[in-house]
Amino acid sequence: MTAMPQISADTLANMEKQRRRTRISSAFRYSLLIIVGLIMVYPLIWMFGASFKTNAEIFSSPSFWPKEPTVQGYIDGWKTSTPYTFAKFFMNSMMIIIPKMIGTAISCTLVAYGFARFDFPFKKIIFSTVIATLLLPNVVTRIPQYLLFRDIGWLDSFLPLWVPSALAGDAFFVFMLIQFLRAIPRDMEEAARVDGANTLQTLIYIVVPMLTPALISVCLFQFMWTMNDFLGPLIYLSSVENYPISLALKLSIDTTEAFAWNQILAMSCLALAPSLIVFFMAQKYFIEGISTGGVKG
Amino acid sequence: MAELQLKSVEKMYGNGFKAVHGIDLDVKDGEFMVLVGPSGCAKSTTLRMIAGLETISGGEIRIGDKIINDLTPGKRGIAMVFQNYALYPHMKVRKNLSFGLKLKRKPKDEIEASTGEVSGILEIDELLDRLPKQLSGGQAQRVAVGRALIKSPEVFLFDEPLSNLDAKLRASMRVRITDLHKRLRDEGRPATVIYVTHDQVEAMTMGDRICVMKDGHIMQVADPVTLYEKPANAFVAGFIGMPEMNLADAELTMDGTPKLTLAGQTITAPADLSARLNAAPGPVTLGIRPQHMTIETDGAADAFSGVIHNIEFMGHEVNVHVTIGDAAFIAVVPTEKFNLKLQRGDRVGLRPTGVQMHIFDKASGENVSLAE
Structure with a gap:
């Protein structure tokens, strides 16, 4: 046996120093991250805590922990100051979100598949037009759109809020799906064609399953954006019975003389819940979907 | 019968580039024909034109006595094995095999019988309930061959199917494919095969006849011995043989x-x-x-x-x-x-x-x- 090479005391000391330095550095980095993270998330935590406080306590204590927890804010808030309960507003939101989400997924898939896989006359110009609408600020089209929907007679209905999106009106999603499709090799589709599938069958049986992560991201984005959309419903919906959650929250500020902040906060917590639940359920696919090119061989 | 005929077949791309220059090729029923040549010689393009995945700019392709120029790939009576297997990633092996038959609306028991038979021939019985990503390269290749075999096509098309495998596996798959071809012939249901490769060892060992291509032209079509002993031109002479x-x-x-x-x-x-x-x-x-x-x-x-x-x-x-x-x-x-x-x-x-x-x-x- 040969003797192990002697490690000098110096080297050992150096290694120890190195290790200590690494430990201090990571401790510092993590503390900083935790502090900044807490600062960012504190308003949310405070809101959640405050929703269980009485209206008086909200302004008397900066702590988020309620002294005398009560669910009165939830009970009163749910009833609202209108003839409807909050359930009605949740319903309204869903009546917009669900057709919009399904429509977006179907229409954007069709459009993206066409652009990504087929050659047709004027493809470049048409594609540029689609991308150009992506760059167009939303406000620019508000007035012409409003006039158009007024003439069709769609005002104060849910239709202007979901029909454009359900007809692939959101260029962002089309673009996102095209990028995702470009990263998927064509071999599988060719194999399906050799197997006797027509274009639609190839799309449904082969492309859509491979596109699932991207489609989930599309639905998730559409869900969250629509849930949070305030301007759209504000412009097109006039009667309270059609209000979605975003408008209903504002409603409780408008109509009460002394604002019942605990009710508003309680309902805000409830309004956040669907987005959070949907996000955490789909998180795994969502991340796979937005990191384009994530096709496993 | 499943004879394959190419008559002055041409391929011209939109940018004016001519990839295939009017080639003529007759492949007999049950023959194992290898298309071989250096990269860029249009052997894969030719195969894809036969498959219907590329349009044909001129000439005529026949399988048996029907002209297939304008038929969709599914109606040509062909099956194809791709270089990187092209298995459907979200379907289990069983579904991968039966997908083609399902599209043809074959009865369930017939599909099951065919799946069983093919998986038996290719020894993939124990893989039927796995997803493609759970297969090794050799296994995936066998499933890909199975997916072609199950359709009992008139013509099998292979597009460099062994090039993604390591040398040892390639040698054993080579034997497996030629054995399968002989077995089908012995069983009285000969399969016409077009096999594209750039590897002359594959070409020489597998082909009944070999078609050597260069720059969209056919240089020589002959059996391996003739090709080696009597090369028609300097290109074939230089291409076939090691060193x-x-x-x-x-x-x-x-x-x-x-x-x-x-x-x-x-x-x-x-x-x-x-x-x-x-x-x-x-x-x-x-x-x-x-x-x-x-x-x-x-x-x-x-x-x-x-x-x-x-x-x-x-x-x-x-x-x-x-x-x-x-x-x-x-x-x-x-x-x-x-x-x-x-x-x-x-x-x-x-x-x-x-x-x-x-x-x-x-x-x-x-x-x-x-x-x-």
């Missing part, structure tokens, strides 16, 4: 007997070559396979004198690299016949044995030493 055939510029003179001059040295052409020579005197390309030259002492009669610039010892044989004038030659000599004392820089004589010696027209590259 490749020595090709060098030489001068042919007819002075009673044909004589060859290379780098200022003149030898009398071996009798075997003279008998089949059909060329006019003048500059030619001389082709000699490395296996058909002997190493002699310098100055031996009818041998070219050259300098050894490298010796590769392979075990059973030795590759001797010899420079004659500007031309580099390789001679492959059995180890027991090689004088192991020879070294780099030594002068030796290289004597063609005459067997497999070819003379090619300098301009056209045609073999002019094939007269009977």
Whole structure:
């Protein structure tokens, strides 16, 4: 046996120093991250805590922990100051979100598949037009759109809020799906064609399953954006019975003389819940979907 | 029957590039035809045109007596095995196999019977409930072959199916595919196969006949032995064979007997070559396979004198690299016949044995030493 090479005391000391330095550095980095993270998330935590406080306590204590927890804010808030309960507003939101989400997924898939896989006359110009609408600020089209929907007679209905999106009106999603499709090799589709599938069958049986992560991201984005959309419903919906959650929250500020902040906060917590639940359920696919090119061989 | 015919088939791309220049090819029923050539020779394009994945710019493709030019791939009676398997990633092996039959709305029990039969033949029974990502390369390739086999197509198309496998697996899959082809033939349901590869070993070992392509032209269609022994032109001669055939510029003179001059040295052409020579005197390309030259002492009669610039010892044989004038030659000599004392820089004589010696027209590259 040969003797192990002697490690000098110096080297050992150096290694120890190195290790200590690494430990201090990571401790510092993590503390900083935790502090900044807490600062960012504190308003949310405070809101959640405050929703269980009485209206008086909200302004008397900066702590988020309620002294005398009560669910009165939830009970009163749910009833609202209108003839409807909050359930009605949740319903309204869903009546917009669900057709919009399904429509977006179907229409954007069709459009993206066409652009990504087929050659047709004027493809470049048409594609540029689609991308150009992506760059167009939303406000620019508000007035012409409003006039158009007024003439069709769609005002104060849910239709202007979901029909454009359900007809692939959101260029962002089309673009996102095209990028995702470009990263998927064509071999599988060719194999399906050799197997006797027509274009639609190839799309449904082969492309859509491979596109699932991207489609989930599309639905998730559409869900969250629509849930949070305030301007759209504000412009097109006039009667309270059609209000979605975003408008209903504002409603409780408008109509009460002394604002019942605990009710508003309680309902805000409830309004956040669907987005959070949907996000955490789909998180795994969502991340796979937005990191384009994530096709496993 | 499943005969495949290509008549003046052309492929022109939108940018005016002509990839395939009016090729004619007849593949007999049950024949294993290999398309081989360097990359960019349009062998894959030709295959994809047969499959219907590329449009045909001119000419006609027939399977049996029906013209398939404008049929969709699914209606051509073909099945294809892709280079990177192209298994449907979200379907289990069982569904991958049966997808084609399901689209044809075959009854369930028939699909199940076919799946069972095919998985038995390819020994993939235990893989049926796995997803493609849980398969090794060799297993995935077998499933891909199974997916083609289950459709009982008239023509099988293989697009470099073994190029993603390691050398050992490639050798065993090669045997498996040829065995399968023979087995189908023996069972009375011969399968016509078009097999694209760039690997001449695959081409030589698998094909009943081989079609050598270059730049969208067919250079020669023949069985492996003919291709090796009687290459129609210098390209085929250089492409087939390991190490490749020595090709060098030489001068042919007819002075009673044909004589060859290379780098200022003149030898009398071996009798075997003279008998089949059909060329006019003048500059030619001389082709000699490395296996058909002997190493002699310098100055031996009818041998070219050259300098050894490298010796590769392979075990059973030795590759001797010899420079004659500007031309580099390789001679492959059995180890027991090689004088192991020879070294780099030594002068030796290289004597063609005459067997497999070819003379090619300098301009056209045609073999002019094939007269009977």
